[in-house]
Amino acid sequence: MNKLLILGFIISTLASCIPIPPIVVQDKVKKEVNPFAHKKFVTRDFNYESTLKTVLLYPKGNTPTQALESSVMYLGQTAPLVLEFDDLSAKPSAFSAKLIHCNRDWTISSLNEIEFINDLNLFHFDAPKLSNNTHQKYYHYSFTIPPVKTSGNYLIKIFRKGQEKDLVLIRRFMVYEKKWEIKPSIIEKPNGEHLIQCKIHYGGVELTNPENITVLIRQNQRWDNALLIQKASTRDTKNKFISYQMTTRAFEGSNEFRRFDMSSFQFIGKRIYSTETLETGNIVTLETDKLRPQATYKKIMDFNGGYIVYDERGGNPQLKADYAQVNFTLKCNELKDEVYVVGKFNNWQTTPKNRMNYNLETRQYEAVLLLKQGVYDYMYARKTEDGQIFYFDQLEGNHPKTNNQYEIFVYYRQSDSRNDQMIGYTTFGSGS
Numbered sequence: 001m002n003k004l005l006i007l008g009f010i011i012s013t014l015a016s017c018i019p020i021p022p023i024v025v026q027d028k029v030k031k032e033v034n035p036f037a038h039k040k041f042v043t044r045d046f047n048y049e050s051t052l053k054t055v056l057l058y059p060k061g062n063t064p065t066q067a068l069e070s071s072v073m074y075l076g077q078t079a080p081l082v083l084e085f086d087d088l089s090a091k092p093s094a095f096s097a098k099l100i101h102c103n104r105d106w107t108i109s110s111l112n113e114i115e116f117i118n119d120l121n122l123f124h125f126d127a128p129k130l131s132n133n134t135h136q137k138y139y140h141y142s143f144t145i146p147p148v149k150t151s152g153n154y155l156i157k158i159f160r161k162g163q164e165k166d167l168v169l170i171r172r173f174m175v176y177e178k179k180w181e182i183k184p185s186i187i188e189k190p191n192g193e194h195l196i197q198c199k200i201h202y203g204g205v206e207l208t209n210p211e212n213i214t215v216l217i218r219q220n221q222r223w224d225n226a227l228l229i230q231k232a233s234t235r236d237t238k239n240k241f242i243s244y245q246m247t248t249r250a251f252e253g254s255n256e257f258r259r260f261d262m263s264s265f266q267f268i269g270k271r272i273y274s275t276e277t278l279e280t281g282n283i284v285t286l287e288t289d290k291l292r293p294q295a296t297y298k299k300i301m302d303f304n305g306g307y308i309v310y311d312e313r314g315g316n317p318q319l320k321a322d323y324a325q326v327n328f329t330l331k332c333n334e335l336k337d338e339v340y341v342v343g344k345f346n347n348w349q350t351t352p353k354n355r356m357n358y359n360l361e362t363r364q365y366e367a368v369l370l371l372k373q374g375v376y377d378y379m380y381a382r383k384t385e386d387g388q389i390f391y392f393d394q395l396e397g398n399h400p401k402t403n404n405q406y407e408i409f410v411y412y413r414q415s416d417s418r419n420d421q422m423i424g425y426t427t428f429g430s431g432s
Helices: 002-017 064-068
Strands: 052-059 072-074 081-087 095-102 139-144 152-160 163-176 181-188 193-201 213-219 227-229 234-236 241-245 258-262 272-278 281-286 307-309 323-331 338-342 357-359 364-372 374-383 405-412 421-429
Touching (some): 052 064, 052 364, 081 163, 095 139, 152 421, 163 421, 181 421, 193 213, 193 405, 258 272, 258 323, 338 364
Parallel strands (some): 072 163, 281 323
Antiparallel strands (some): 052 081, 081 139, 095 152, 152 163, 181 193, 193 241, 213 227, 213 405, 258 374, 307 374, 357 364
């Protein structure tokens, strides 16, 4: 018995002498999270935050209608482009901006910043101004586009100061050179289609690579249906003319735009059914609209889908004009396609915010949009499930004599160049 006790003591003693390996506590690897990962950079007009409203980019001028102009300028133009927008956030922000040079297809070009701009490519906004005596408080921001030294397509990228990934806004603008003369023409077809043609005089240039010319045609400042043409239809080498025409598709002539005048909340303006001012804000209800596909064409003056900010009381509308919830209604049977209310006021985009809902009880489409005081053009459009382009024909009609604004941009890349120059631009109207 004693021997067993002694043997157990020896074994336990030896076991206690066996070293136990240390327990290593591994540090948890912290995965870096990008708080702005949802703000993917894009090369199209885009608002990243829902509080940004009434975004305008136009050549600087002294009249409210100046805001209707395209964000286009010629190289060396003295009147700069101005970017303006409102932020309905409760607090002001410090914003910065950068310019990005792009190719004709809006991919980013390979130019270094020093090749298209003289200044350091980082600009800061001045402090914003608070709205004056409005129900909807907002901060108004304004920024003058700095001069560039190369023609072509550009983006202005707005972000919060010190956080370039915290994107706020993207807008396109174009800078052209007055080198080549463009002579446009239009064929107004009986079915309402518009076919655009142009003849380009390339003057004293020895055109060795005409395949490097690209023509862009745009209707009413829309990007969704803009058309790039890369193949010339004819060329006159003796007189130095080259011609282009639309062959793959045509533009809808559509109809003149609907319009409402919301420049006053005290008086009933054009196409306004009622206005109401509550403690929470302004409510405007438009007159009920009807379909126009079979209606007789009537020529009226419009903004070709644009809008102006305007307050009939006078003063600075950028700070004095208020916002209102605007009720749109379209009386018709339910369609298989989605229906949207569109115009330049929402950048011609079809998003859930401007998609109309069908009310089975009243048998009409309805939508409510927050808009700033002013005068607005708009239309109702349909969009198929798989379509990228929306159409007006079934809702608004399609007429050959409709007045639309067309723009022609001419790009040319020389054989030894790394960028597309914009060497010509013109704008003209149909329906004349």
